[in-house]
Amino acid sequence: MIEKELFWDDLLNAIDTHAYRTIYVVGNTDCGKTTLCRYLVQQMVPQKTVGYVDCDPGQSNLGLPTTLNAGLFTSPEQQAPEQIFSRFIGVTSPRQKKLQCLLAVQRLTEKMKQLGSEFTIIDSSGYASGADAVEFHAVLIESLQPDLVVIVEHENELERLAQYISKLNGIALKRLPVSSHVKPRSMPIRREYRETKFREYFQNSDLKVVDISNMMLCGSLPERFTVQTVRGRLIAFLDSEKFVVKVGVARSIYDNDQICVCLVPEFDQDQASFLQIGDLFLDPELKEDHSKQAG
Incomplete structure (x- = not known):
């Protein structure tokens, strides 16, 4: 069960009011981006076919570590997409393969729209700290041209990215605080998650x-x-x-x-x-x- 925050409803209202069709969610590791994205899928899918793009090659929800993944949600009963499309990056962090990640997110987003996504959520990776990471997201956002960028942050740590987005024509910006329900995961726990996924994938x-x-x-x-x-x-x-x-x-x-x-x-x-x-x-x-x- 998703533990939601009341201020997430304000985001839903903004999406409905402005008829946003593509949103890009960005924030550092352990800020609750994916939980927010899951909540948005849950709330939007009764009215629309929702495309979900999972951009984290280290802690992927939909696919194997070292891949970026996407799939369609067409009914509220769905726990996972019927078909998952994957792009192989070969590493567990975008910082090592920025160009490949940029291309993969573009292709996956295009595929969702080709298959009939009426509302597309791009759940970016937790690689968001530092000048290189900000530039990575800035280039990706400019390339994808989402209707709305949602920044999830603790204390304005993504101010530079927010300023950049505010200068782009036609892209709205909304900044949200980190959910109080976020439970940080250590590096050993993250590695164990990846290795469990590998064992499950190759077990037969x-x-x-x-x-x-x-x-x-x-x-x-x-x-x-x-x-x-x-x-x-x-x-x-x-x-x-x-x-x-x-x-x-x-x-x-x-x-x-x-x-x-x-x-x-x-x-x-x-x-x-x-x-x-x-x-x-x-x-x-x-x-x-x-x-x-x-x-």
């Missing part, structure tokens, strides 16, 4: 030999595929729109980059047009292995 997976001769390799390609640069590395098989078909954990790539051995759930290999190489490594127990560096 087997090692497979995949012919990748007709796939385009992309992403963080090492100079050479060796045991050191491949084993344990997250990879993703992508369709022709570069949406995720399946994510895997590589064991080896050999035969002049024609064959990939990986731990991966069952999938139709004919759907895969691209093989994207990620930066994150997992150990045999599917825990994050930071002793290895991509490159």
Whole structure:
């Protein structure tokens, strides 16, 4: 059950009064952005088809860590979208792959609108502190052109971003305080969340030999595929729109980059047009292995 704040109703009234169709929610880690977004989905879906874009590759609600995800909500009874579209980033923080995240959010937002979203909520990541993060959100907001940006903050820590948005023509701004119900999560708890998601995703997976001769390799390609640069590395098989078909954990790539051995759930290999190489490594127990560096 969502513990709502009374001032969230003011936001709903503003959305209804001005007929906003796309909103972008931004704030630092542990400010309650996602809970607010879930509440908005819950309140809006009885009247509209709602597209929800989850932009957090570290603590994703809809998909696997290292991915950005989106789906449609069409009825109040839905606990999750019937179909989830994912873009593979290969890392757990946008700061490491800003351009890829920018493109992924654009493509996911476009996909929701193509599928009939009448109200789209973009739930940004908690990467919001510092000049680089502010610039990241500023560029993304300018590119997406949402009707409304909602800033959730403790004590005006996103003042610079707010000033930037106030100068943009046609984009409204609303600033909200952090919910009193927010429960901060430590870094170890966040890592355990990611590793639990990995274990659940790969629990029924087997090692497979995949012919990748007709796939385009992309992403963080090492100079050479060796045991050191491949084993344990997250990879993703992508369709022709570069949406995720399946994510895997590589064991080896050999035969002049024609064959990939990986731990991966069952999938139709004919759907895969691209093989994207990620930066994150997992150990045999599917825990994050930071002793290895991509490159």
